[in-house]
């Protein structure tokens with residue numbers, strides 16, 4: 090932002106607008122020479138944000154991993170910051186930030202009239218203009234401070250799509266901060282740092298179709314159906330306490346009560362099976378043989394799986410889900426526990 094202001098100023102110098110700007114600045118500052126508290130009404134605010142998701146699977150990773158990059162560059166098209174306050178009527182300040190300028194560690198600077206109950210809201214929109222995440226907070230602003238920090242926690246709008254950050258693959262994160270810090274110590278020994286296929290998940294969507302559920306996983310990379318593999322857990326009854334049989338899968342994710350009733354297991358060469366976890370009692374190695382084949386299509390950067398309703402029974406319409414994907418059974422990225430999303 091500073092760089093941009095600087096380059097704008099350079100342009101202004103070149104075009105002679107600098108004189109106009111200077112004149113305007115003097116006009117604004119002029120009362121300062123004659124009166125004692127000319128800017129008492131304004132507070133400088135520095136706004137920051139941190140994304141939050143259900144289960145916080147990656148929530149605390151952001152604080153460790155976030156640097157000057159946009160965690161969702163290909164999916165955020167625009168971020169809108171609004172400040173609303175009464176003066177005495179309702180007033181709004183709005184600032185739009187193009188997606189390409191959004192970064193996880195950014196601060197947004199605004200001048201806001203001082204006073205109580207200033208409500209700050211951030212909304213981020215995806216490529217098709219759908220709200221992706223948002224958050225707001227209300228603070229009292231006094232002009233005593235040089236800069237007032239305002240920090241928001243953003244919750245995702247989870248309408249059937251779990252968004253995932255770019256460049257957050259498990260090998261990359263493990264190298265940077267370690268698997269234990271990610272709460273993924275159980276994957277130690279399963280991550281191969283030298284694998285070439287490092288599939289980077291961008292989004293995992295659930296769509297209800299006429300015949301069942303369609304799972305769509307989009308990646309940053311072109312998928313090779315010969316090695317693409319993964320698992321998607323589905324909590325189809327939206328109840329984290331079911332199934333209660335303590336199967337091998339729920340024990341694997343101990344401490345993460347996903348309530349997965351079904352597991353979609355994807356193996357290389359476009360093989361996908363659906364396993365009913367309410368009846369599965371075997372060990373993990375037996376999972377591939379415990380399921381019913383479902384249709385999978387791997388094309389370019391997308392994997393599409395259709396789970397027919399005759400295998401799952403009627404699904405009320407709200408499904409929790411969690412996905413983990415990789416190459417030849419080695420996980421490289423995941424969509425953390427997103428809790429409940431509407432499958433519409």
Ligand SMILES: [Ca+2]
Nearest residue numbers: 253254289290
């Ligand atoms: Ca990712």
Ligand SMILES: [Ca+2]
Nearest residue numbers: 324328331348
């Ligand atoms: Ca359940």
